[in-house]
Amino acid sequence: MNFLRIPSAFHGVRCQSPHSFFLQCCKSIPSRIERNRFRCYHTVPEIPERKLNPLFSDRGVKVAWDEHQGLVVKSLNDRVKGTELEDHSIFNIIFQTAVLPEHAATFQFASQAYNNHFFFESLIGAEKAKEDSKTQFESNPVIQQVVLENFESKEDLLSKIKQLASNTFGAAWIWVVLDDYNRLQVIRTFQAGTPFLWTRWQSNDPHLVPSVPDHSTRPRNYSHVPLLNLCLWDHAYFTDFGLFQREQYIDTWFQSINWSLIEDRLKQSLV
Amino acid sequence: MNLQTRFTKALDVGYKNFLSRDAVKTIFSYDNRLREELHKECKLHQIPYKVPSDLMVQNVNDPRKTKVFNYSSQLVNHDFFFSGIISQDRFSEDADLGAVNLKPGIDASFGSFNELRTQLIEVGNSIFGDGWLWLVYSPERSLFSLLCTYNASNAFLWGTEFPKTRTKEIVPLLCVNLWQYAYLQDYGINNKEKYISNWWNLINWSVVNNRFQASRMEPL
Numbered sequence: 001m002n003f004l005r006i007p008s009a010f011h012g013v014r015c016q017s018p019h020s021f022f023l024q025c026c027k028s029i030p031s032r033i034e035r036n037r038f039r040c041y042h043t044v045p046e047i048p049e050r051k052l053n054p055l056f057s058d059r060g061v062k063v064a065w066d067e068h069q070g071l072v073v074k075s076l077n078d079r080v081k082g083t084e085l086e087d088h089s090i091f092n093i094i095f096q097t098a099v100l101p102e103h104a105a106t107f108q109f110a111s112q113a114y115n116n117h118f119f120f121e122s123l124i125g126a127e128k129a130k131e132d133s134k135t136q137f138e139s140n141p142v143i144q145q146v147v148l149e150n151f152e153s154k155e156d157l158l159s160k161i162k163q164l165a166s167n168t169f170g171a172a173w174i175w176v177v178l179d180d181y182n183r184l185q186v187i188r189t190f191q192a193g194t195p196f197l198w199t200r201w202q203s204n205d206p207h208l209v210p211s212v213p214d215h216s217t218r219p220r221n222y223s224h225v226p227l228l229n230l231c232l233w234d235h236a237y238f239t240d241f242g243l244f245q246r247e248q249y250i251d252t253w254f255q256s257i258n259w260s261l262i263e264d265r266l267k268q269s270l271v
Numbered sequence: 272m273n274l275q276t277r278f279t280k281a282l283d284v285g286y287k288n289f290l291s292r293d294a295v296k297t298i299f300s301y302d303n304r305l306r307e308e309l310h311k312e313c314k315l316h317q318i319p320y321k322v323p324s325d326l327m328v329q330n331v332n333d334p335r336k337t338k339v340f341n342y343s344s345q346l347v348n349h350d351f352f353f354s355g356i357i358s359q360d361r362f363s364e365d366a367d368l369g370a371v372n373l374k375p376g377i378d379a380s381f382g383s384f385n386e387l388r389t390q391l392i393e394v395g396n397s398i399f400g401d402g403w404l405w406l407v408y409s410p411e412r413s414l415f416s417l418l419c420t421y422n423a424s425n426a427f428l429w430g431t432e433f434p435k436t437r438t439k440e441i442v443p444l445l446c447v448n449l450w451q452y453a454y455l456q457d458y459g460i461n462n463k464e465k466y467i468s469n470w471w472n473l474i475n476w477s478v479v480n481n482r483f484q485a486s487r488m489e490p491l
Contacts, residue, residue: 068460108400109399112399169338171401171451190421190422191400192400233400233451234450234451235455235460238451239455243297243301243304244304
């Protein structure tokens with residue numbers, strides 16, 4: 001008897017935190033089921049908000065999201081097709097490919113797909129922000145309390161982020177993470193590093209890698225939980241701001257955060 | 272000497288079939304900006320401003336001076352990159368002579384120039400993030416090979432523990448800029464392959480050959 005295999009297309013499956021392992025599955029099963037159809041394991045999901053002026057113009061969103069994420073997802077699919085990682089979520093792939101050097105490229109693509117999606121999910125356009133007061137920092141008590149406990153003010157958090165960003169040369173991500181003691185920290189990962197694993201922070205400037213050991217590779221089982229991230233890859237600010245206008249880009253980014261989403265992430269992660 | 276002064280023609284017309292005038296303008300102004308920032312950093316750390324290659328070598332392992340290292344290294348890389356491209360007002364015939372000289376070595380290491388080209392494109396395409404791709408020569412093994420470096424790292428300082436301008440271990444011969452700003456404007460974020468294959472057509476092999484020959488000369 002021939003069974004028609006229903007392709008399971010995970011629409012950008014991602015986890016909100018390692019503690020909750022909450023998977024978002026695709027919302028629609030493809031309408032035409034073909035027997036020998038090539039299975040698309042990961043696809044580029046829809047981001048909640050595409051009108052991200054003034055942070056990203058339409059062209060900016062197209063470059064930084066559609067094109068970049070498309071390339072990353074396609075490369076990831078090419079690499080996992082035919083392997084045992086075929087059916088796994090992006091989150092699982094990150095953990096499983098983080099160790100061996102031969103999996104390094106797969107890790108980079110999976111991690112970048114996750115990071116980019118994490119970034120675009122948290123953004124909101126200026127107009128929407130004005131209409132919807134729920135997205136304001138002041139309307140979200142839990143995140144407000146956590147930020148004020150760890151930094152003097154919201155502006156202090158921004159200045160710490162900017163300080164780290166100004167010391168960063170090259171493609172990187174800056175994260176605001178929650179550590180094991182529920183403290184907030186600002187960390188940086190180069191290229192497509194992930195904050196989930198100590199060994200994959202990629203926190204050292206790559207040119208120091210051959211000679212200087214990475215002190216963050218400590219043998220611990222748990223990891224930091226990211227709440228917020230900032231994309232410092234060239235393609236993010238090249239289109240709308242220019243190569244040396246990173247500061248303006250970061251300022252604008254801080255105005256474009258959807259704090260209600262951050263609050264949700266935080267609530268789900270508090271142990 | 273900054274790129275604008277050295278490569279004035281490129282600023283006027285760009286590189287044919289490789290980089291448009293606007294892209295060249297972006298890269299050169301980025302280079303200028305790096306120079307300014309480097310001056311500022313030197314003043315901040317109270318070190319005398321020298322040629323970028325000296326600054327790079329002197330500050331390679333100092334974590335407090337990462338900015339000085341990064342900026343000066345990036346400037347050195349830019350220079351190395353642009354000087355390996357055929358200039359717009361020189362003929363390309365002498366470029367091919369260089370290729371003739373390199374042929375035995377390249378054939379021994381890669382099989383053929385075509386194979387080298389294929390590998391350059393594949394390796395360049397698989398670099399994720401910002402970086403540089405180098406063609407280097409290893410005198411110990413008498414072989415050419417490819418080397419990727421990330422961010423502002425370069426092949427000059429590869430495998431060295433302490434400052435040396437030219438290592439005996441490997442000799443950089445050629446490099447291509449794979450930072451996003453270099454190809455974003457003309458090719459878009461997904462077309463790095465095209466960028467690299469267009470660059471291949473403009474390589475000045477006589478410069479590469481000169482660098483290769485210079486490494487094999489015995490010191491006096």
